[in-house]
Amino acid sequence: MPELPEVETVRRVFDRVLTGKTIIEAEVAPDEIVLQGAEPLALQSRLEGAPVAGTGRKGKYWWIDLGDRGVLFGHLGMAGWVREIGAPTIRIREHGNAPLEDKDGRPKFLKLRLRADDGREVVMTDGRRLSRLWTANSVESDERVRALGPDVWSEPPTAGQLQTILGKRKAPIKAILLDQTVFAGVGNWIADEVLYQAGIAPKRLGASLSREEIKMLLDKLYQIVDLAVAVGADKAQFPEDWLFHARWGGAKGEETFRGEPLVREPVGGRTTAWVPTKQK
Template identity: 70%
Template sequence: MPELPEVERVRKIFDRVLTGKIIAEAEVVPDEIVLKGVDPSAFLSQLSGATVRGTGRKGKYWWLELGDRGCLFGHLGMAGWVREVGMDTVRIREQGNAPLDDEAGRPRFLKLRLRADDGREVVMTDGRRLARLWQGSSADQDEKVAALGRDSYTDLATVDELYTMLKKRKAPMKAILLDQKAFCGVGNWIADEVLYHAGIAPKRLGSSLTLDEVEVLREKLWWILDVAVQADADKDKFPGDWLFHSRWGGGKGEEFFHGEQLIREQVGGRTTAWVPSRQK
């Protein structure tokens, strides 16, 4: 699933290609799941001819600011992605090596296409139909955005705030990190990476962490997010000692990461990779 760094990359693409431009042409592919039953014509009325005033992101949600036409919001689901046509080659893992376009040159699994008045195009694709698009008046008034906690990259809570929050939580740290009210923008791979570098076992209860451990957790969380954001979510640019490069592949059971046992198991209902010799 695209997480905070991937969604920030998407926001930057929209910003680079569309901000300050008029949407000369819009295409919204009918999909009762992705559009949540809204007719594509409603989106076309909002988008066609609109000037993109800016872009935004909170956690895993992104949006386009369209002035008096409100905002277009999006969530990438498990395998959604956004790219500039003819320019971007970075893929998320879920896309594999499959062709980006079909034999006719049309983006595969297309859900949204926006062409700016200078001819540049952005497309959103999703082969699993778990992405979402919706309309609203503003980010400040959107219920989905309002339900999120503070963004873990741009508005990360202080050590004391995190410590106070975690002392009240009797859930495993892996599950807490995935709670979008607590750590907005963190997903499965980031949670595993943070816990690995912080030396915290995924099954540790939040309430068991010491103040020093919370300080390390916060430091590693922001560092991992910053490195990934600065790399534009290009996994080939992530540090070689990151668990990211080994957390997938294989199933549950025993493997090794830099010579140490790597375990894959379900924690908090999610597949979790961790190294017991380093995480306590």
């Protein structure tokens, strides 16, 4: 699933192509799941002719400010992606190596296409239909954004703040890391990476972490997210010693990482990869 670095990369694509421009053409796929029952032609009409005042992101949600026409929001789900037509793009793991266009040259699994007044185009695609698009009058009025906790990259909590939160939680730290009301933007791979680099076992109860461990967790969280954002979420540029490169594949995946046994098991309802000899 695209997490904060991937979503920030997507936001920057929208910003580069659309901010300060006018959307002169929009194509909205009639997908009742992605649109959650909204009428595609109504959304298309709202988008066409709209000036783009800017873009934003909090956690895993991105948005486009349409001036007096409100705000378009999106969530990438498990396999959604955004790219500029004709420009280089990275591939998230869910894309594999399959062509991004069909035999007629159209983007596969197209959900949204926006053309700016300078001719540049940006598209959102999703082969699994788990992404979402919706609108609101403002960012402040959107209930989904309002329900999020602090964004872990742009407004990270202090060690003291997190210690207070964790002191009230009797859940595994892995599950707490995935709670978007506490850590907006963290997903499964970031949570595993942070716990590995901080040396903390995923099953540890949040309340059991010491002040020093909490500070280490926050430091690693910011460093990991900041680096991933800096390289545009390009996994080929992630450091070789990151657990990220070995954590995938389930039962058929790597059995060791850097010479140590690699365990995969559910924690907090999510598949978790960790190294027991390094994480306590």
